[in-house]
Amino acid sequence: MICHIDAGNGIPIYEQIERQVKFAVANGWLLVGERIPSVRDLATQTAVNVNTVSRAYRDLQQQGVLIAIRGTGMVISGQAPQICKQDRLEMIRERLRSVLQEALQNQISVGEIRTLVDDEWHQLSQDQKTDEA
């Protein structure tokens, strides 16, 4: 599991981890029963403190996505796929709404938004390809 942390987007690190785990489950990159990286491994890999990762895992546990087995590790729960697939678009939708709300309140038109979306999407797609290369 690869985890990208963006320090400058305003979202707390522990929440970014939670979201990415959920996306990974929803997309089938993490399967039911599969172990996720230990808190120490993920902390080292993402250059983040153990406590921060631990908080994310604890939250995911309380949401029913993870199951902790003390001394062994943490595992994707059986109900996780259902939960995560349900949240998949909602997580994006909520962030999107906040941006659109500001745009609408300030006289930006639907057309401007649409071109903005297409432009940025195109740009990001190419960035992603060059990253992979």
Next chain:
Amino acid sequence: MICHIDAGNGIPIYEQIERQVKFAVANGWLLVGERIPSVRDLATQTAVNVNTVSRAYRDLQQQGVLIAIRGTGMVISGQAPQICKQDRLEMIRERLRSVLQEALQNQISVGEIRTLVDDEWHQLSQDQKTDEA
């Protein structure tokens, strides 16, 4: 000048104020030479502390949007419209990019994004109309 503060969108209050002043200038709701509300007035009106408003005004001053006249108030600068019009779409673009980046990294398709945008825009437009009524 009416100012809406959203406490739950992750953007610092002082930054929200800055953005809304800029939008107001870009849209011609605030004209060059016009006085903006005093720090105490805006603080009371938005239920925010004076220092927070003051910080927003100070930032806008350093960006060349406002001019402070000690003992009198603050005024929209001559170069403000140019600056603010230039930033108008950029401010939205940056927030939008952050959301699209997350979407792209997690296998959301352009189609899903487009329908999300249209749905939410439609929803927000109606909300705004009912607010005005």
Next chain:
DNA sequence: GCTAGTGTCATACCACGCTATTACAGTAGT
């Protein structure tokens, strides 16, 4: 000159996110 209004500054306090460090309890492999 007095008063009421400006912006500005300093101090203290709190909540939150994050880090660093240490320690503890449990499991698995040898």
Next chain:
DNA sequence: ACTACTGTAATAGCGTGGTATGACACTAGC
């Protein structure tokens, strides 16, 4: 049993955003 891992927890410290409060210097209107 020993070792090397797991998750969990407590503590202390830092930076930032926000509040509350009080004080200062300045200006405009009466």
